[in-house]
Amino acid sequence: MEPPTILTNKTFDWLKHRGLCSSTTVDALRDMGYSQLTTIQYHSMPKLLTKQNVFLHARTGSGKTLAFLIPAVERLKAMNFHSAHGVGVLIVSPTRELALQTASVLSPLIKAHALSSATLVGGTKLQESLIKEGAVIVVATLGKLLEALGDSSSSYALPVHKLRILILDEADRILDDGAHTQSLRKIVSKLPLDKVQKVLVSATQSTNCTKLSREIFDAEFTIISVEQEQKVSTKHIKQNYIKVMAEDRLALLITVIRTLKNKKIIVFFNSSHSVKFHYQICLKMGLDVIHSVGQNNQEKRCKAYIKFCKLKQGALLTTGLAERGWDIPGVQWIVQYDPPHKPQDYIHRVGRTGRGEGNVGQAVLFLRPEEEEFVSILKGMNVEIDLLEFQGRVEEIKSQVQDLVKDTELNQSAQLAYKKFVRAYQCHNLRKIFNIKNLDLSKLCISFGFSVPPMELGHLS
Known part of the structure; x- marks a missing residue:
């Protein structure tokens, strides 16, 4: 049984030659075993790099994680963003396991660029994760992120005043119009959203999810959907x-x-x-x-x-x-x-x-x-x-x-x-x-x- 291809004929070197990806990133990806762009990466990366608000839809296993991680890292490097600025990218996950998985994919990229990161899930201590060296990229579950953002009485809160990118992974699970969505509303109220690029990522589409995203973020999204792959998934x-x-x-x-x-x-x-x-x-x-x-x-x-x-x-x-x-x-x-x-x-x-x-x-x-x-x-x-x-x-x-x-x-x-x-x-x-x-x-x-x-x-x- 031949599986459907998820790859394009474009390589990450092609992306580099267009000025959309650095040599450092391409070398790191090669060490990770990646050379060709998947369909969702090919369609989404140029738009993500131009700061557009984007809603990505593609089937599981199609390369969505790298599709949003690579532009996030490239944008931070282009801005010369460092720990003293606080958190530049927030990646929000509905589950601990997904957060850990995303962090593991991110790790080689941030290491190659000498960037700092932290993963906030249940059981981690905020001071240990962030105070020592800071973190320009934070991967977090909803509950732990809400705790990290603190309130007016908190002695320590996650420094997000210069946040540039907010990413919701498995957005359809977060925008479920239930407990996850209520937590997201509280998180959003603590972020400087007018300066932030919003990126939503999901394997499925729903009218309710799209409606809630527009309402919560008060923004329109460019929808990038790989429909054909979805049908043969x-x-x-x-x-x-x-x-x-x-x-x-x-x-x-x-x-x-x-x-x-x-x-x-x-x-x-x-x-x-x-x-x-x-x-x-x-x-x-x-x-x-x-x-x-x-x-x-x-x-x-x-x-x-x-x-x-x-x-x-x-x-x-x-x-x-x-x-x-x-x-x-x-x-x-x-x-x-x-x-x-x-x-x-x-x-x-x-x-x-x-x-x-x-x-x-x-x-x-x-x-x-x-x-x-x-x-x-x-x-x-x-x-x-x-x-x-x-x-x-x-x-x-x-x-x-x-x-x-x-x-x-x-x-x-x-x-x-x-x-x-x-x-x-x-x-x-x-x-x-x-x-x-x-x-x-x-x-x-x-x-x-x-x-x-x-x-x-x-x-x-």
Whole structure:
């Protein structure tokens, strides 16, 4: 299967010869393994370098991060911006993992130009990060940035009086008209926006996101969208679905993870409690797994993320936390054990594999026979997905799981995971397909290690 190309025939040397990129940057990019411009980089960099407010849209893995980092670094160098001026560029991320990932891509560029930077996420101390040497580029999560900006009573606040560029990465997640957006409004109120270039970056487009961006920033944006790439964003990924009875789900998942033991895979669930329970079961079954959920503290999440990035094989069990923004190298398989609440989230999940030029990936979706209509929705979104016949020794595994769940701690974890799964199913966005009335709890409970439903869930409708 040939993946669609994301590269143009233009090199970074071509950009240098046009006076849009310095030799120092080109040399650093070459050391990082980059020589050709991607489509989004080719279309966006000239406009970003001329200080325009820009909204970038392109699929995951298309080179958006460098598309905004390179112009930001070049502009700072052209202005002879240094630490005494304070912060020149703010890059705002909706998650800690994305902030760390962006900082890792930025690191070789700032090192080459002898610029300073800081990464502000939960667990970092502002004084240690910024007071010693200062930072002209700051990558931060919303909450930590709001803390760093301080208020009138703060003894220390991030020096942003000469800020020149504000970048929102995964802007559609920040402009969600919820808690993220409220934090952004508070941040914006503390910034000298009239002097600042605004850059919004996203893999998807939405009318609400565009409307909010205009309202919050009181500005118009030049929209740069790679539409054709967006439509074929998963065609280089071989996608299948497995029809599995409710009582066989866990046993078949264990079989799949065992079959893919020499691969690097991500398994998606719809609740953190399900992740915890299945992680415990997999460990008991001798499987090589790690897990990460939003409820974990900063240290645990960072350790899990960094560890999985370095792994050549193994499985990460996670929630929607990892749907977007995570650029983990070498992921070969995506397993969607719980179907997502939104069809668009299916696209984001499978987009964690087959990333970058020339790479392909594989993905499999678990569906009960009653849920197969979801496939029609995906095909309506130009997703090429086929039925996969997959067999395993499910009865033997189901018996093993029931024995394990007799353990008090695991039993409690299983009960909570079961309850949260049913409640999440009850609230599914696609209720005509994922209908709680068609969910046989007497069979479903077997995939949580019980022979009968473990608790009264009240009225289900």
